Amino acid sequence: MTSPVLAAPRTASRALRLVATAALVLWFAIPLLPLALWAFADAWSFPSPLPTAWGGQGVADAIGFGILPAFGRSVLLGLVVAAIATPLGALAARALTFGAVPFPRVVSALLLAPIALPPFAAVLGVNVVLLRAYVPPLVGVVLVLVVFALPYTAFVMRAAYGAYNRSYEEEARLLGASRLQVLRRVQLPMLAPALARAAFLAFLVAWSDYIVTVIVGGGALVSLPLVVAGAASGLGNDAAVAVMSLASVIPPIALLLAVLAFGRRRSARGVASRGRALSGRRAASDSPPADVSAVLPQSGTPS
Helix, strand or coil: CCCHHHHHHHHHHHHHHHHHHHHHHHHHHCCHHHHHHHHCEEECCCCCCCCCEECCHHHHHHHHCCHHHHHHHHHHHHHHHHHHHHHHHHHHHHHHHCCCCCCHHHHHHHHHHHHHCCHHHHHHHHHHHHHHCCCCHHHHHHHHHHHHHHHHHHHHHHHHHHCCCCHHHHHHHHCCCCHHHHHHHHHHHHHHHHHHHHHHHHHHHHHCCCHHHHHCCCCCCCCHHHHHHHHHHHCCCHHHHHHHHHHHHHHHHHHHHHHHHHHHHHHHHHHHHHHHHHHHHHHHHHCCCCCHHHCCCCCCCCC
16 A cells, blocks of 8 residues: 555645646736637727637638648648757767767757858848859758757657667567667657657748748748748738637637647556566566476386
């Protein structure tokens, strides 16, 4: 039975985690509350604390302004950038962690350069090179965003590889597994939560981008941030702007919840598998051998 002295700190720690989680959710939800009110307010006049007329005109105006195609383009751009930047970051992290590249500090500094440099100046300089190389605008946007996402994916995966045990790969190779089987059945399952977090960060880089899409895209790609910025500066419809702003928050929150749920599920599955393995070892050590005569010395009188 659990001692009351041990149960009390666990209960206090669980309560503290619940309070911290509720405070964090409230911290992020408070700025969204005015947007939610404005999104369905057909009229909101001073000094009323709440909208004086409710309706869905803001949703209709946002759809007419082109939110749906811009939303789809932003989602597709984020998925493409995440699909490219995540494996590249994983490869760079593995090489840096296990010493497969010369001058690792220099390589790490180069990976951090997109974060250290001012985004506007960096994008302007890169855009000149892309224009002189006749790179299509859409391809240029993806390439630049992948470079901007690499620092996040590489260093998330570097932390994961720091706790990664390569002996599992070596054991699988000794048992006859090919390199592809080791990748599919050993490496990817063990690094799946870290890969999900890295992909989430890469998606956020592309989803929230404005400068790269404007300068490098040159109008060829109208993403959701461009539509929101254009609506906020020239539409004069607060309800439609609120609807677009809320739409830009939905995918990151949904992906964050999915990543957290995936990580908890993987952790619970790992704990359960370790518990089954431990109970199997205990049962094997406690049970007597099937053939006792095989391990006991033979007794009898010599003939």
